[in-house]
Amino acid sequence: MLLLIDVGNSNIVLAHYDYEIKDVFRLNTRKDFTADEYSMLLDGRLKNQKYDGIIISSVSPIVTESIDRYCKKYLSITPMIVGPGVKTGINIKTDNPKEVGSDLIVSAVASFRYAENSIIIDLGTATTITLVENKMIKGVVIAPGIKTGLEALIKDASLLPEVDIKKPRNILGTNTIECIQSGIINGHVYMLEGFLNKINKDYKIIITGGFSPIIGELINNDCIVVRDLILEGLVDIYNKNIRAS
Numbered sequence: 001m002l003l004l005i006d007v008g009n010s011n012i013v014l015a016h017y018d019y020e021i022k023d024v025f026r027l028n029t030r031k032d033f034t035a036d037e038y039s040m041l042l043d044g045r046l047k048n049q050k051y052d053g054i055i056i057s058s059v060s061p062i063v064t065e066s067i068d069r070y071c072k073k074y075l076s077i078t079p080m081i082v083g084p085g086v087k088t089g090i091n092i093k094t095d096n097p098k099e100v101g102s103d104l105i106v107s108a109v110a111s112f113r114y115a116e117n118s119i120i121i122d123l124g125t126a127t128t129i130t131l132v133e134n135k136m137i138k139g140v141v142i143a144p145g146i147k148t149g150l151e152a153l154i155k156d157a158s159l160l161p162e163v164d165i166k167k168p169r170n171i172l173g174t175n176t177i178e179c180i181q182s183g184i185i186n187g188h189v190y191m192l193e194g195f196l197n198k199i200n201k202d203y204k205i206i207i208t209g210g211f212s213p214i215i216g217e218l219i220n221n222d223c224i225v226v227r228d229l230i231l232e233g234l235v236d237i238y239n240k241n242i243r244a245s
Helices: 035-046 059-073 101-113 146-156 176-199 211-220 230-245
Strands: 002-005 011-017 023-028 053-058 118-123 124-131 136-144 204-209 221-224
Touching: 002 059, 002 230, 011 035, 011 230, 023 035, 023 230, 035 059, 035 101, 053 101, 053 230, 059 136, 101 118, 101 124, 101 136, 101 204, 101 230, 118 176, 118 211, 124 176, 136 146, 136 230, 146 204, 176 211, 204 230
Parallel strands: 002 053, 118 204, 204 221
Antiparallel strands: 002 011, 011 023, 118 124, 124 136
16 A cells, blocks of 8 residues: 655645545644654554555655654655656756646646646645646746635734635625635636636646635636645656656
């Protein structure tokens, strides 16, 4: 059985793979946690499992270090960490390929399950739009994520209340909560539709991330929703590297 670990800025997503992805669970990313502290969170789910391997994608080097130590110390496995030396099959056509996060690379690998050419929208701490064409990452848009934007608004506007992030009932709200929900959700949808129109590629649109079900329902483009696209990409990268070795 394979252990999949996706370290994001806000959440760590873990799952098991044994012919299928299962047992997906999430916990808050804690950049101040040591390997021993992560052990207290993870041992109940992981320690008694028998793993053939572990693969990690991470956008936080300090968390990667703690999770790496946890895997070695408590699971007795040295994990494969997506980065230099790991085969992905993706070419990166940007000014500085080293700047491209492993999450974008792993999602691009997974996108081949659905189409040769695609536009990937990832709704996380940041919202990213990645153009994948002929096995190349051709370019990326990075914008504030839905929750990030909402938190900034509430923080800087003292009279606005905290609200749940959910599909708004109408474009124009009739109370403060509905007004905020429309601004945050519909505003995000229209931003994405604008970018898609400007990119102007008739490619498969793949929406992933925690808010993908909401945005996937509202966006006025033909798309598919794959919430845990990164986990699928981790499976493909692990298998590619195991076969190569």
